Amino acid sequence: MAKDLARLDQELSQVKRELHLLLVEKQEKGNKQRKNRSVKKANSVLSTTTTATEDYNSASGYDSSDLEFYDVSDEELDGPDANSTNGFGLNNLDNLLKEIDIKLDSESITQLEDSLHKLEDLQVDYPENTDVLWRLGKAHHKISETSDDKEFIQNHISKGIEALDKALELKKDDAQIHKWYAVLVGSRSEYVSLQERIDDGHKFKKHVDAAIALSPDDASLHYMLGRFDFEVAGLKWYERKVAAALFSEPPNATYTDALQHFIQAEKLANFEWKENKLMIAKCKIATGDYKEAMDWLTQASNCKQGDGLDDKIDSEVKVLMEKYNSYR
Known part of the structure; x- marks a missing residue:
């Protein structure tokens, strides 16, 4: 028994060293300070051994503190996800993602x-979790919309696309991944060259189509298709030439096509969507239906003001209402 207990003590010491190295590696990777938590003692792991074992530990001169485990939580040892330095199990992650949503x-x-x-912290703990990655892309997009600073916007768009690229490598049948990839690619169009913009338009359409095939009742996807058709309908003649040179089947759409998508988005939306109403108005203006355009602009102006994110939309609505005020 003495030999067996001595061997057990050696094994515990080895486990102690390995756990220490693992935690050091995680701390370096995450570059984070972790909160001090109560340590687990070796005798808690050995609770299933005999009383003779405990007597041996004392008789051998080993204080319980000599066999402490370094700051390892129950979730890390026994939980469904042993890779989380924050000690989150998958259930806790799901709850946290709901709060983030x-x-x-x-x-x-x-x-x-x-x-x-x-989400940036969670990405360290869950580097291959696609639910974290697509939300990270969404967060970067939403943050980019809060500023007019070109460098700030481009930085967040780039980081968002990077997160979505990784998500697509891991999973190709998730509507949210395709959706937010398309959103971010579309967001950078005004910061790239004409050729890159047209190439991004091709990527945008590809991923929106993939997303809507997986989630046909998503109002935002119909809105995105409307935006795509609206932009294509407004291409200048030389932009169409470039598109034709780049693609065997260059994109083709009309303002009427765009309007149909926006109307569908309006039907599916369960909230007052100011920007969608603005786009319907812009389609009406493009087709010469100014009176109906004013009706939709009025509806857009009456939508609830957001927390600083509606300023650009409000400004455009105001300008258009002043321009077409005579058609009330």
């Missing part, structure tokens, strides 16, 4: 920034 859709700049920071 609420903040991402709150239109509060403060809550958006808080969500981004939490």
